[in-house]
Amino acid sequence: MLLSQLNLTKMKRIFPVLVILILFLSFTKESKPLYQWSFNSNKIKSTIEENTKTIYQINSNFETPEFVNGIENTGLRFDGYSTYIEGSLSSPLKLPITISVWVALETFPTDTASFFSIIEESSNPENWISASINKFGKPAIAIGINGEEKYYFAEHRLSKSKWFNVCLIINEGNVNLLINGEAILKIPLNKVTSQTTFNSLTIGKNAKEKYLDNLFPLTHINGIIDELKIWNEPLDSNYLIENEIGDKLNKKADLAIPSSRFKNDFNRPKYHLLPAANWTNETHGLIYYKGKYHIFNQKNGTNLFLGQINWGHFSSPDLVQWTEHKPVLTPEEGYDEIGIWSGHVVLDDKGVPLIMYTGGNEKEVGMCLAFPKDDNLIDWEKFSNNPVVKGPPKQYKRRDFRDPYIWKEKDVWYMIVGYGLIENDVQKGALLLYKSNDLKKWTYLHPLFKGNPETDHSGIFWEMPVFWKMNNKYILAVNPIPHDGKPAINLYWVGSFINEKFVPDHKLPKKLEVINRMLSPSVSLDKNGNTTAIAIIPDLITRELQLKHGWTHLFSIPRVWNLKNNEIYQTPHPSLIKLRDSLKVFENVNVNSSSNLKLGRGHQIEIMAEISPLQSEKFGFYIGKNQNNEEETKLSFDLKKNQLIIDQSNSSKIDLIEKRIEIGEINLKNRKTIKIHLFIDGSVVEGFINDKDAFTTRIFPKFANSNEIEIFLENGNILIKKLNFWKLKSSKNLTDF
Known part of the structure; x- marks a missing residue:
């Protein structure tokens, strides 16, 4: 009897353990x-x-x-x-x-x-x-x-x-x-x-x-x-x-x-600024703040087209090596749900940056504010009373209204916004002027300036304005939108700000570039006080190719602006010297039309040349040249016609690449020496002539070995007084997201 009771007690102890074990094993099996x-x-x-x-x-x-x-x-x-x-x-x-x-x-x-x-x-x-x-x-x-x-x-x-x-x-x-x-x-x-x-x-x-x-x-x-x-x-x-x-x-x-994504993409630039992938568009808000440069951009980080626009963010210690950060502003349901569009960044009265951007929904487009939460400008918060300007003034019918630019004149803040007016049945670009004492409450005044497209060909709507003071003069730069088959271009006037209106010194605008493939410059002072600009350089290719590439558009190298004789003189920013690697030098070399001078090859190249034309009326450079596959882009200086000609008839064997010839007017007559400064970086070419004029183009050769560079001339002979040919390093841009 005692033995039976002991066994029963033991079983009572063991049974719950067995049940738990069975349930655990069963649950584990079922949950695989x-x-x-x-x-x-x-x-x-x-x-x-x-x-x-x-x-x-x-x-x-x-x-x-x-x-x-x-x-x-x-x-x-x-x-x-x-x-x-x-x-x-x-x-x-x-x-x-x-x-x-x-x-x-x-x-x-x-x-x-x-x-x-x-x-x-x-x-x-x-x-x-x-x-x-x-x-x-x-x-x-x-x-x-x-x-x-x-x-x-x-x-x-x-x-x-x-x-x-x-x-x-x-x-x-x-x-x-x-x-x-x-x-x-x-x-x-x-x-x-x-x-x-x-x-x-x-x-x-x-x-x-x-x-x-x-x-x-x-x-x-x-x-x-x-x-x-x-x-x-x-x-x-x-x-x-x-x-x-x-x-x-x-x-x-x-x-x-x-x-690995772009490892074999030789057309993707390596020292220019561009996002890690996907779509980008205009830059805005270049500033120098607490020892770092910051620039922002329109960014669709998800896809390859203009949509789902956020404000991207880059920072740099030197304008050469950049780090891309997470976007600072993202669309949310409500007043900016259709996108965080272009705008401006300024330092407020306390020296702290603020963003003014274009935000909108299906009913209304307005100007909106955002403020930083940290000194690195990584995290931002939108103003609780956005939008601070709700659509264009009521007397105007056009709803499209975008791209604010802010500056301070004495104790008053001013803002211009891109717009288009209709006067006497004529459409014309215009900039609407607002004023404020605190950057939060704005009062509309009148148009700062209006175009006259019948005489100045300035288009029907202006985007991305810049109003920049140099040498006690104001530079007013605008982007007329594409219209009547004419592409977007950057135009500028030089003049004065008088009685809250812009008064130009010359009626007709000037082109920012000889061949204008660069748009919407962001302008700021660098740490040494130089006026510095960075702008968007579009791809100029089909959307099918953009989708295949996985990246769209990039930004120019930083450029220094100087104002002389009411014209903008552009030169590469001196910080770019850091990119220089191996150097090949040519001095006092005579070249005639019977044979080209082979300079070298590479996808990341800088060339600085001083050339005396002598008896030649037309000379230039072959870039992206391939002897075997017959790809080449021909960059010509025609001294007789005063033209810069970029011939891309044979620049690429890719069927979807447009075969085009671009021509720009430039004064080269009576020049004993012509200074040419070229930057080649994969598919982008930027050039500077005589430390004044600039041009930009894009090339997309099919073959990786289409990277030879030669000097040619069509008649007579030229003297290469001095030519430095550098191979350039990658800027090793980073991401921190």
Whole structure:
């Protein structure tokens, strides 16, 4: 009897332990993912589902899969428009289902995009369920039923540049969206979808793609995706927090663009300033503040077209080596939801920078303020009373109204905004003038200045104005928008600010460049007091090529402006000397028309030449030359016609590259010596003539060895008094996001 009681007591102790052990083992078994993608690095353009060993192709415009640091080991970098994974599942999925994935975003998507989708591929591919995010960072549950799409958005905003966990728990009655283990959205599930068997999935894009102009994909993720897991059971939030999330939220996300993306792109500049990838447009707000230069730019970090515009940010100690930071301003629902457009940065009365930018929605465009939170100008906050100017004055009908520029005259702040007026049925560019005592409350005065396009050919609308004081004179520079087949160009007048109006010294504007492919200069004083300008240089190529390249547009080298005889004299900024590497020198070399002088080859080159024309009336440089493939760009100085001619008829064997000849007027007569200073950097060429005139062009040769540089002449002979030929180093621009 005693033995039996002892055995019974022992069994009572053991039984609970056995039950707990059985439950634990059962729970562990049930909670093993049915599918799991860890995105471990490999050299082929694919990834492996670990449980079934199924290979899934990685679709991308780039040859090398971008495996980067993930939440565990490596993750896969998605570019925002071309990278995605799709494929069939080894075994169909039935409800209930739990799907979990780790994500770190560089940007919000162009349109509502999915982290993942599960699809009823076999019978009706228009039935699907997705975990998504919109362009303002709001997470969503997206459901497709027989082709009808529905999006359910949470009142929650995800963060960029940080890791977060996204999870969908799908039962027969509802769908739950969890962020970092917290349930933020629950919706009922339609009976059709609840009975669906899911056969395939997509990762990094929507189940159903959307395009802009049938070209640019809109519904892709730009960031890192890692550890996607699917269970055929409904897990609870406690399990996810304990087993899937833990302390991983504290891990730093490195969203720098992998170096492999543009490794073999010889046309991508290496010492010019440009973003790490994707679209950029005008620069604005060049300033020197607390020992650093800062410049801002229009940036679509997600795609390759003008849209989803943020204010990008770069800083530099020397105007040569730049670090790109995360965007300082991003569109939000409300007054600036259609984009953070161009503007200006000035130091206020306390010496602290502020941003004035153009923001708008479908109803109204206005001028908006933002203020920095730190001395490095990394984080900014928008003014609570934005917009500070709500649309153009009521007496004007045109809604388009943009690009503020601010300066101070004595104790009064002034602001001009780009505009276009109609007077006597004539459209003309104009700048609307405002004044303020505190930079927050603005009063409209009148147009600062208006064009007269019938005589000065200054166009119908002016963008990106600059009003810069030098030598007690004001330079007023504007960009007339493209019109009547004429491209955008930068024009300027020199004059005075009298009775709150601009009075020019000359009626007709001057061109900023001989051949004007550079636009919208940002102007500031450098640390030594030199007037310094950096501007946008467009690509001048088709959108199809821009999408293929994965980057669009760049910024000029810094230039020094001097005002002489009411003209802007432009020269390269002296800081660029730091880029010089190996040097080849030519002195007192006679060249005749029978043979060209071969200078050397390279994609990053600086040439400084002093040339005496002697008996020649036309000479110049071949750049991007290739003897075998017959690619070459011909840059000619015609002394008889006083012209600079850039002949790109044979500059590229790429079919989509326009074959064009550009001609600019320049005074070269009676010059005993002509000084020519060239900067070549991949696809961009910038030139300076006689320490005064400047020009810019773009070339995109097809072949990497199209990089020879020669001097030619069509008649007579010339004397190369001195020519320095430098190979230049990369500026090694960085990113810190």
